[in-house]
Amino acid sequence: MNIFLQEFKMNFKSVVTWSLSIAVFIMFYMGVYPTFAADAELINEMMANFPPELLMAFGMDQTDLSTVLGFFSFIFVLCQVMLAIQAANYGFSILSVEERDLTADFLLAKPVRRSRILTSKLLAALTGLTITNAVVWISSFTAVNLFRGERTFETQPFILLLLSIAVFQLVFLALGMFISLLVKKVRNVTPYSMGLAFGMYVLSAFGDMLGDAKLELITPFKHFEPHFIVNNGNYDLPLAYLSVSFIVVAIVGSYVLYSKRNIASAV
Amino acid sequence: MNIFLREVKSNFKSLLIWGVIVVLFISVGFSKFSAYADNPEMLAILDNLPPALLEAFNFDAFNLTTVTGFFGVMFSYFALLLSISAAMWGSDVISKEERDKTVEFALTLPVPRSRLVTAKTLAALVNCIGLNLITYGAILYSVGQYTPDADFYNFLSIGMLALFFMQLIFLAIGIFLGAAMKQYKRASSVAVSLLLGTYFLSILSDLNQDFEFIKYISPFKYFNPALILRDSGLDMNYVWLSLAIIVICIAGAHFTYSRRDLYI
Numbered sequence: 001m002n003i004f005l006q007e008f009k010m011n012f013k014s015v016v017t018w019s020l021s022i023a024v025f026i027m028f029y030m031g032v033y034p035t036f037a038a039d040a041e042l043i044n045e046m047m048a049n050f051p052p053e054l055l056m057a058f059g060m061d062q063t064d065l066s067t068v069l070g071f072f073s074f075i076f077v078l079c080q081v082m083l084a085i086q087a088a089n090y091g092f093s094i095l096s097v098e099e100r101d102l103t104a105d106f107l108l109a110k111p112v113r114r115s116r117i118l119t120s121k122l123l124a125a126l127t128g129l130t131i132t133n134a135v136v137w138i139s140s141f142t143a144v145n146l147f148r149g150e151r152t153f154e155t156q157p158f159i160l161l162l163l164s165i166a167v168f169q170l171v172f173l174a175l176g177m178f179i180s181l182l183v184k185k186v187r188n189v190t191p192y193s194m195g196l197a198f199g200m201y202v203l204s205a206f207g208d209m210l211g212d213a214k215l216e217l218i219t220p221f222k223h224f225e226p227h228f229i230v231n232n233g234n235y236d237l238p239l240a241y242l243s244v245s246f247i248v249v250a251i252v253g254s255y256v257l258y259s260k261r262n263i264a265s266a267v
Numbered sequence: 268m269n270i271f272l273r274e275v276k277s278n279f280k281s282l283l284i285w286g287v288i289v290v291l292f293i294s295v296g297f298s299k300f301s302a303y304a305d306n307p308e309m310l311a312i313l314d315n316l317p318p319a320l321l322e323a324f325n326f327d328a329f330n331l332t333t334v335t336g337f338f339g340v341m342f343s344y345f346a347l348l349l350s351i352s353a354a355m356w357g358s359d360v361i362s363k364e365e366r367d368k369t370v371e372f373a374l375t376l377p378v379p380r381s382r383l384v385t386a387k388t389l390a391a392l393v394n395c396i397g398l399n400l401i402t403y404g405a406i407l408y409s410v411g412q413y414t415p416d417a418d419f420y421n422f423l424s425i426g427m428l429a430l431f432f433m434q435l436i437f438l439a440i441g442i443f444l445g446a447a448m449k450q451y452k453r454a455s456s457v458a459v460s461l462l463l464g465t466y467f468l469s470i471l472s473d474l475n476q477d478f479e480f481i482k483y484i485s486p487f488k489y490f491n492p493a494l495i496l497r498d499s500g501l502d503m504n505y506v507w508l509s510l511a512i513i514v515i516c517i518a519g520a521h522f523t524y525s526r527r528d529l530y531i
Contacts, residue, residue: 021460025467032475078467085463188366190455191281191355198351199288202344206296 003107003117007124011090015128018086019135022079026136029075030143033068037151040066068153072144073226076161079136080168080221081201086132087169088193090125091176095258096186105265114259122177122251129169137162157230164224164235171220171243172197174250181257185264217242270376270383274390278356282394285352286401292348293402296341297409303331304413329493334415335422338406339492342426345402346433346487350462352398353434356391357441358458361520362451365530380525388442388517395434403427422496429490429501432509436486437462439516446524483508 044066064070095118098104107117140162144153176193180186204221216222223239330336361384364370373383406423440461445454469487472478482488489505 029471032471032478035477036474078470082463085459188359188363188455190459191359194351194355194459195288198347202292202347206292206344 001120003112003120004124007121008127011124011128014089015131018082019132022082022132023135023139025082026075026079026139027143029078030072030147033071033147034149037066037071040064068144068148068151069157069230072140072153072158073161073230076226077205077221080224080226081197083132083136083165083169084172084197084200084220085193087129087172088176088197089189090128091173092180092186092189092192094121094125094177094180096180096189099264100186102265104263108263115255118255118258125173126170129173130166133165133169136165154233157233160229160233160235161226164229164240167240167243167247168220168224170247174247174254177254178250178257181254181261220246268386270373270378270386271390274360274387275393278360278390278394281356282397285348285398289348289398289402290405292344293405293409296337300331300334300337303337304334306332334410334413335419335496338419338423338426339496342430342492343487345430347466349395349398349402349430350433350437350486351459353395354437354441354458354462355455356394357438358445358455359441360387360391361442361445361524362448362454365451370529374529381521384442384446384521384524388520391438391442395431395438399427399431399434402430418499421499425495425500426492429495432490432501432506433486435513436509439513439520443516443520443523446520446527451530
């Protein structure tokens with residue numbers, strides 16, 4: 001319990017910063033929606049006359065951005081990028097920070113098993129991520145209802161989108177932690193978390209632009225792709241299970257690796 | 268000179284990793300492009316469309332059936348990758364001494380602090396140039412089989428120059444943050460949030476005309492591939508703006524670092 005509290009306290013400021021910036025982001029972008037939707041409807045009418053191949057050549061054959069959910073799913077992708085970076089940050093730093101700051105030998109000298117330490121730390125990070133998750137829920141509901149005006153939207157895909165956040169965060173948290181245990185030493189967390197989160201994002205955005213291929217299937221951004229959820233009102237289940245299996249493998253792997261890890265000490 | 272060489276050596280591994288990422292990215296991109304290149308169905312439809320319409324959409328710059336359009340579309344992804352790497356290198360190169368507790372040693376060397384900053388800046392610059400050349404080379408290698416015309420090579424080299432300016436901007440911002448931030452641990456996260464912030468702003472300005480002013484704030488808006496292709500050159504206003512940002516940041520880094528209270 002002590003480890004959990006200490007860990008949570010250390011993370012708290014960062015959780016607040018992330019939550020606030022994502023909330024501001026959602027409010028701000030949804031605020032653009034009313035004026036954008038009016039323009040987009042005009043463009044849609046115009047584009048309806050174009051041959052589909054032309055739209056495909058421009059990568060414009062995607063979701064209709066003039067609808068509430070279409071627009072929301074567009075900003076939700078960017079939201080996912082931030083959530084992924086946050087979760088990956090926590091994942092990479094959760095264990096490596098002790099070794100880098102040479103506090104690991106102090107911590108491991110406590111009469112607690114390593115697996116207990118890992119569990120406490122993991123739960124603390126999860127609590128932080130869940131707070132952010134809750135803030136995203138609240139601000140999404142507020143923003144959408146504030147700015148949708150006369151337009152209506154289906155609640156089910158919207159809820160599904162928001163529900164996907166928890167698994168999405170957990171994937172990046174677990175993968176980050178697992179990778180940090182695979183390498184010898186994590187000097188600076190940011191390059192790792194940026195590499196993981198942004199790399200996955202670019203891979204998936206890139207796939208959207210140029211049609212289907214196999215490689216994109218590994219990115220969690222594809223597993224919970226907002227366009228798919230909005231268009232089909234359901235998850236892409238095989239891919240969603242892939243995310244879940246990533247989580248299981250990474251967490252089990254982390255417990256195994258951490259209990260055997262050789263820890264660098266100060267002296 | 269010693270500091271410079273040492274820095275270049277210690278940064279080399281990171282350059283290699285980024286190089287591999289960029290090359291992978293380009294090869295994946297071109298394997299997808301092969302499905303679009305000279306796709307007869309698409310070309311037939313394009314031929315039937317009125318030229319004025321194509322003009323209105325900046326069609327040449329984003330037409331996925333040609334290598335030119337392909338590079339135009341890929342430009343923003345390259346911009347992201349290259350500027351992330353530059354921001355990382357910039358913010359890390361100075362602050363890592365404090366993180367690794369080697370700063371006392373580095374500063375007891377008989378060199379003024381500003382020399383240290385200069386040497387480190389140059390070493391990070393070598394990495395940026397290296398990555399830019401790797402990108403350039405990989406694209407040149409991949410387009411070979413499509414036998415592009417001279418216009419494409421012109422567009423590509425000006426585009427790479429634009430990317431280089433963006434790298435320099437984020438490198439300079441990173442270096443300034445690394446030198447000026449009191450909490451050295453924050454430097455890289457602040458640099459990254461600046462980068463993300465300006466990237467998201469550039470998306471916002473595409474959505475709404477009211478946010479036109481963003482084109483001066485976000486470096487991702489400084490160089491537009493459609494305009495590069497049309498004018499076959501860079502917009503000089505933005506070149507001067509970029510240079511101003513770079514000079515101010517580097518000067519600021521020298522100024523703040525020479526009076527910095529070190530965290531030991």
